[in-house]
Amino acid sequence: MYQMVQYNVLVVDDEKEIRDAIEIYLKNEGITVLKAKDGIEALDILHQHEVHLIILDVMMPRLDGISATYKIREQKNIPIIILSAKSEDTDKILGLQVGADDYITKPFNPMELVARVKSQLRRYVSLGTFEGANKVIDLNGLTLDPVSKEVKAHGEIVKLTPIEYKIVELLMTNAGRVFSISEIYERVWKEPNYNAENTVAVHIRKIREKIEIDSKNPRFLKVVWGIGYKMEK
Amino acid sequence: MYQMVQYNVLVVDDEKEIRDAIEIYLKNEGITVLKAKDGIEALDILHQHEVHLIILDVMMPRLDGISATYKIREQKNIPIIILSAKSEDTDKILGLQVGADDYITKPFNPMELVARVKSQLRRYVSLGTFEGANKVIDLNGLTLDPVSKEVKAHGEIVKLTPIEYKIVELLMTNAGRVFSISEIYERVWKEPNYNAENTVAVHIRKIREKIEIDSKNPRFLKVVWGIGYKMEK
DNA sequence: AATTTTCTTAAGAATTACTTAAGATTGTAT
């Protein structure tokens, strides 16, 4: 998705089937899912984990969705998406209008759910409510601007392809940390690595060609033998 | 807020719940809130009090939001934020853009409302009577005048449709920043994107046809492969 | 020093993303 950040979404619904279904759809997008079956449990999880968005069923045993919304708002400013059955009283949903950021009626289209979740996360991040990531990163003259998506090396703008950019972004935002090829693959492609060792290596090569003066003696993108690659801090 | 100034915000909505909720959030930020339940009442209050910003519901009995916007603009230059339900016709809201400075769809996140209110107030105050929002943007000869809503390329006025204008405005006020197709769709249409990739692409094409000399080699509206589009700074 | 493993490099094939055109649909004005 957006900026190489790992998002945690809390799904609160009393039906296990729904919780699990949503989990599948979101995991597919590289989003981590936490689950709770009622409002009380939800508040509990909120205390223990960093959560970036909540999907909340209106009708729940123990602390229903509406009350939960208020409780959550007292503590956190994270986006809330309300889930409700079509049949349920419109007035109730109206009352929610001030507390929630969006709502979806059941049955829902998985694509729609995913789109709305992503959209809210994006807004949350771009509103700056969520600390992080719009600063230019500068590592000894290699710079990355996450807003304009521009990378400069030795003062020159480097034209990177989307995958190359994502790899550079991952390594630069975690400069000094070594990533195995598998890890790079999984975090950039958002799917498990099966046989992609070479694929990543090829991209590393292309990147070096573009950002390094002498790609045989890389100053920025270094290999850590037998382990992986890192960006020099 | 900073600057020790007392701001007065007028909230115009026919639902009491919403008026009250907004009052709570804004008071929390040290902002004074005045309330009206329709356009007529709003104009009344405007005559009696100094108001720095208005939050206006589109759908209201007696003098609806749209007409109210025009009436207010005849007299004052203060920022107007439009509130509208998701269901309400996007085109109508688009048309409104002429009078308003920002708009928010219900349901909304209180934090977002507060953020937008503060941002408008900051602009209004720090730039005198307005200026900021009303400055002509000039990017190497492509100009956009937010007051007359006119775009000129190579000295000629370009006739843009409402959607086209909104896209150009978004890109020009954030020149250099890359927007994904999803982001463009969400910020212009105010709803999450699932399948509108092509829709946006078509508008981009139409815009290029109008503002570029050679739309095959665009000088202003550039693509960033695999990521999105941007307006050249 | 020989062998194995891991990494680098190159070129062409496959895939994906973008552009463009034309017609269908929707909305607005007369």
Next chain:
DNA sequence: ATACAATCTTAAGTAATTCTTAAGAAAATT
């Protein structure tokens, strides 16, 4: 009701990127 304009959909063409294959070089191991 009709005409007109704006917007959306579909589909095909074009450009750019990504992947695969395979061979050679460097580091580690024996």
